[in-house]
Amino acid sequence: MTDLTRLSAAQLAEKLSSRQVSAMEAVQAHLDRIGEVDPAINAFLHVNTDEALRVASEVDKERSIGDAMHPLAGVPIAVKDLIVTKGQPTTAGSKILEGWHSPYDATVVRRLRDAKMPILGKTNLDEFAMGSSTEHSAYGPTRNPWDLDRIPGGSGGGSAAAVAAFEAPLALGTDTGGSIRQPGAVTGTVGVKPTYGGVSRYGAIAMASSLDQIGPVTRTVLDAALLHEVIGGHDPHDSTSLTDPVGALAEAARNADVKGLRIGVIKELQGEGYQDGVQARFTEALDLLRQAGADVVEVSCPNFKYALGAYYLIMPSEASSNLAKYDGVRFGLRVVPDGAPTIERVMGATRAAGFGDEVKRRIILGTYALSAGYYDAYYGSAQKVRTLIQRDFDAAFTQADVLISPTAPTTAFKLGEKLDDPLAMYLNDVATIPANMAGVPGISVPGGLADGLPVGIQFLAPARQDARLYRAGAALEALLEDTWGGPLLAQAPEIAGVK
Amino acid sequence: MSTATAEILSFDEAMEKFDPVLGFEVHVELNTRTKMFSSAPNAFGDTPNTNVTPVDLGLPGVLPVINRVAVESSIKIGLALGCKIAEKCHFARKNYFYPDTPKNFQTSQYDEPIAYDGSIDIELADGTVFTIEIERAHMEEDAGKLTHMGGATGRIQGAEFSLVDYNRAGVPLVEIVTKPIVGVGARAPELAKAYVAAIREIVKNLGVSDAKMERGNVRCDANVSLKPKGQEKFGTRTETKNVNSLRAVEHAVRYEIQRHAAVLDAGGTITQETRHWHEDTRSTTAGRPKSDADDYRYFPEPDLVPVVTDDAWIEKLRSELPEPPAARRKRLQADWGYSDAEFRDVVNAGVMDAIEETIAAGVKPATARKWWMGEISRRAKIADVEPAELGVTPALIVELQGLIDAGKINDKLSREVLDGVLAGEGTPTEVVSQRGLEVVSDDGALLEAIDGALAAQPDVAEKIRGGKLQAVGAIVGGVMKATRGQADAGRVRQLILERLGVEG
Amino acid sequence: MPEITREDVAHLARLAHIDMTGEELDRMTGELSVIVDSIKTVSEVAGEDVPATSHPIPLSNVYRDDVIGETLTNEEALSGAPDNAAGRFKVPAILDEE
Numbered sequence A: 001m002t003d004l005t006r007l008s009a010a011q012l013a014e015k016l017s018s019r020q021v022s023a024m025e026a027v028q029a030h031l032d033r034i035g036e037v038d039p040a041i042n043a044f045l046h047v048n049t050d051e052a053l054r055v056a057s058e059v060d061k062e063r064s065i066g067d068a069m070h071p072l073a074g075v076p077i078a079v080k081d082l083i084v085t086k087g088q089p090t091t092a093g094s095k096i097l098e099g100w101h102s103p104y105d106a107t108v109v110r111r112l113r114d115a116k117m118p119i120l121g122k123t124n125l126d127e128f129a130m131g132s133s134t135e136h137s138a139y140g141p142t143r144n145p146w147d148l149d150r151i152p153g154g155s156g157g158g159s160a161a162a163v164a165a166f167e168a169p170l171a172l173g174t175d176t177g178g179s180i181r182q183p184g185a186v187t188g189t190v191g192v193k194p195t196y197g198g199v200s201r202y203g204a205i206a207m208a209s210s211l212d213q214i215g216p217v218t219r220t221v222l223d224a225a226l227l228h229e230v231i232g233g234h235d236p237h238d239s240t241s242l243t244d245p246v247g248a249l250a251e252a253a254r255n256a257d258v259k260g261l262r263i264g265v266i267k268e269l270q271g272e273g274y275q276d277g278v279q280a281r282f283t284e285a286l287d288l289l290r291q292a293g294a295d296v297v298e299v300s301c302p303n304f305k306y307a308l309g310a311y312y313l314i315m316p317s318e319a320s321s322n323l324a325k326y327d328g329v330r331f332g333l334r335v336v337p338d339g340a341p342t343i344e345r346v347m348g349a350t351r352a353a354g355f356g357d358e359v360k361r362r363i364i365l366g367t368y369a370l371s372a373g374y375y376d377a378y379y380g381s382a383q384k385v386r387t388l389i390q391r392d393f394d395a396a397f398t399q400a401d402v403l404i405s406p407t408a409p410t411t412a413f414k415l416g417e418k419l420d421d422p423l424a425m426y427l428n429d430v431a432t433i434p435a436n437m438a439g440v441p442g443i444s445v446p447g448g449l450a451d452g453l454p455v456g457i458q459f460l461a462p463a464r465q466d467a468r469l470y471r472a473g474a475a476l477e478a479l480l481e482d483t484w485g486g487p488l489l490a491q492a493p494e495i496a497g498v499k
Numbered sequence B: 001m002s003t004a005t006a007e008i009l010s011f012d013e014a015m016e017k018f019d020p021v022l023g024f025e026v027h028v029e030l031n032t033r034t035k036m037f038s039s040a041p042n043a044f045g046d047t048p049n050t051n052v053t054p055v056d057l058g059l060p061g062v063l064p065v066i067n068r069v070a071v072e073s074s075i076k077i078g079l080a081l082g083c084k085i086a087e088k089c090h091f092a093r094k095n096y097f098y099p100d101t102p103k104n105f106q107t108s109q110y111d112e113p114i115a116y117d118g119s120i121d122i123e124l125a126d127g128t129v130f131t132i133e134i135e136r137a138h139m140e141e142d143a144g145k146l147t148h149m150g151g152a153t154g155r156i157q158g159a160e161f162s163l164v165d166y167n168r169a170g171v172p173l174v175e176i177v178t179k180p181i182v183g184v185g186a187r188a189p190e191l192a193k194a195y196v197a198a199i200r201e202i203v204k205n206l207g208v209s210d211a212k213m214e215r216g217n218v219r220c221d222a223n224v225s226l227k228p229k230g231q232e233k234f235g236t237r238t239e240t241k242n243v244n245s246l247r248a249v250e251h252a253v254r255y256e257i258q259r260h261a262a263v264l265d266a267g268g269t270i271t272q273e274t275r276h277w278h279e280d281t282r283s284t285t286a287g288r289p290k291s292d293a294d295d296y297r298y299f300p301e302p303d304l305v306p307v308v309t310d311d312a313w314i315e316k317l318r319s320e321l322p323e324p325p326a327a328r329r330k331r332l333q334a335d336w337g338y339s340d341a342e343f344r345d346v347v348n349a350g351v352m353d354a355i356e357e358t359i360a361a362g363v364k365p366a367t368a369r370k371w372w373m374g375e376i377s378r379r380a381k382i383a384d385v386e387p388a389e390l391g392v393t394p395a396l397i398v399e400l401q402g403l404i405d406a407g408k409i410n411d412k413l414s415r416e417v418l419d420g421v422l423a424g425e426g427t428p429t430e431v432v433s434q435r436g437l438e439v440v441s442d443d444g445a446l447l448e449a450i451d452g453a454l455a456a457q458p459d460v461a462e463k464i465r466g467g468k469l470q471a472v473g474a475i476v477g478g479v480m481k482a483t484r485g486q487a488d489a490g491r492v493r494q495l496i497l498e499r500l501g502v503e504g
Numbered sequence C: 001m002p003e004i005t006r007e008d009v010a011h012l013a014r015l016a017h018i019d020m021t022g023e024e025l026d027r028m029t030g031e032l033s034v035i036v037d038s039i040k041t042v043s044e045v046a047g048e049d050v051p052a053t054s055h056p057i058p059l060s061n062v063y064r065d066d067v068i069g070e071t072l073t074n075e076e077a078l079s080g081a082p083d084n085a086a087g088r089f090k091v092p093a094i095l096d097e098e
């Protein structure tokens, strides 16, 4: 029998609906795989064995009596531990939420439950999604399945590594400055940041409200489209949720074709600062797209160079406010200093003990950027830069249907390599941040290997045109897989220490 | 700690030396069914922490959604205050840590209030009209409720711990802020009370708030500063927080004026700080001074999108506004034909609504006024309650007055009937029959009493026969005495004259 | 922009309610200076005429009808509380004894 963990979600769904495979078998195969490899990877903070098997058995029962079911019913999924789930712990990768159980489900989780997709567990992340390496988790780093000494990207390194290590066919991530796409790039997986408002944020623990977006983490572009259709669409619990229909995303992925598609190469997101191997894979991808009939043009986005700076004002400002609620009063950790301390002192001690260094750094930075006398120069100016970035996108999209760039400037770096250098860490997101600033959708697809490590190619589309990402992404995926003779992940080494 | 009885100057002396400048921030709780940003019930007095959703507890991952009715109520308040309504405005986050604030920020409006630049005319007890300029009215959310435990006083000072109930957290508020009020002089305390009363009346009349001050539906922060006579520049102000009855507003403003005056007169300076009002000692004590901890780091709430108004929406809401209280008063006075003084007394006694209902039930305006300003007010005073709270209904007055008009009882008896009704003995008619209070209308019985009275006072009878009609009163008095007041005096007089063969 | 001093960071930490040791303050002052230095050009990029963008996708007038929805039970509300009493969240004294 085929190894069920090697199937894409679409393939597994097909076997489930034709009853060649039971949901119990599918879930059990993935739980076994988690048991085997996760001690080495540390992608999961919590494995939801009982509930996942219970949902699987319900799917099998309903299917046996011929009930109509969602096409992905029984296909297991992992959820980034930034998204609240009733009946399972949610930690946000932080000590301050250790042991906390949400009394409510995130909207995306409700939609997974409605589709009867068994939730395998909660995946590791940089604390409160603050980081690009998953090293800032309070529960230890996640390791890159391609090389256990290297980072899986971040903040959603757990979701990306779980999918890359065949522990789950699908996962949910969140992307504030690249936290879905950059881990996708460095683990050889697919990651999508939908249009801002395209997927409800209700129940996603907020880092920066105007930038955060939940999205799919998968091994194929079609799988991402299928998952996007499950989680997307209007939610009245999120005031920033779009009322537009999700669109025919899977259809766009299935009818992938770049003939006549205008693809804009962003001049500012390549060359200097980009690793040679990354640049080489990017150039090859452009050649393939051209050969397939795409109209590849160069576009300039001169204000993108300010995106990182503006991002590091807006993100920490919003985060400093969003993280104020972790104070030891209503939920989570409470640290009581000696003596008869006031609530003020308890809050100070709780937050000192509960937050890690990167979280504290961003809270202090955000507090500074919003404080009296600095608001206009910092937060206000950053919002203006946001307008300029949006204008760059508007201009570029008059010349091109989609834009393209490498997803990240480098392949996966070594654990610990940038841990003491926040600025170097922040530079990882230079190519992914502009999309968050403007709210436009982006996808990262595997672009090949550089020195044996995955490289990601990013497509960006205008707001609400997520379908274009699936069309272009699936087309490039197909072109590249032809040259590789199969999926990139087939080339991944066996995970060391696993038989 | 400051003592409760700081030095104060006499009010008259304070007024000789200084001009007060006032300012008010009045918080009005809206009576929407649900909260400002969540679908939890907006209800008073339920089991703690049950009128809450994850949003009201600020749990991880939650997001706010604006209550449309709360926005519309806020716009109505703005319109009633003569404000301009913002074409576009947004919410902001006011960041500060406090355990009654679930997110450790309050979602409020900052640089773009929903309503701004209005004014209202305040009529003082003697009819003087004072115009107060409204700076802004903005939307925000209420905090939870803290109960301080373990201390001797139940106050925050000295408490061992506090308990938090978030049922009130997220209740919609409109904060109404005045521009500085100058030129009011010695009438400052009176104006303060009248202003808050006017706001309460307006929001109640609009139907957007229950407007019960004792429940905290309307809460006032009173700003006071003094400037020496003739000086242009404002002095340092203090903000007395949560002065929550009309009487307290008046007293708190008066006290702060006297306290400031004493400090300034002695060459001291006023600290810019919040003050706490103490009803028991009728004085204020120092709260928190302004500090750099008051850096609220406002920024636009990224989880909410702007409120955008258009003419059609505003005009629809304007068309739903009830008649403004001042216009209504003008109309009622003209309809009822009361003099200025009569009408002002009616308003000050708080019986205007009751009189309106009584007249609507079919009683003549003069008669309705006689009841409410006379017998009912007198009884209310004795019982130390508002006249409207005495339990006298318009229907009751209609019935009582009907009995009088029909000659069944007289004015004096009607008081006794009222006693019986208020004592729960039944309707006026039932009380009349049960207590046997009906006037003696049987002419035979009356004639017997008249004959007795005439026989007892033959000299008076002679005078009347001689044409001295004013003497008839003495015989009437005798008859009333004999019937224990249960006779219609008019009928008695008529019968006496008939008996004596004199033309009336 | 002025230098960020250790006192500034101590003040910010107080505003943010995060206790910091002296060593942390020193380290944070250095890190913050480097970060702020690298992003301060942002304040010079956009002119007066450029409007601010606070929401990436402009929407307006998103409201909820005034209809009561599902609430938490008292037990659910308190389920994550570090301490509670009498159906309420229990917190240490708010003011120091004076």
Ligand SMILES: [Mg+2]
Pocket (backbone or CB within 6 Å): B025, B221
């Ligand atoms: Mg105020």
Ligand SMILES: [Zn+2]
Pocket (backbone or CB within 6 Å): B027, B140, B175
């Ligand atoms: Zn307020």
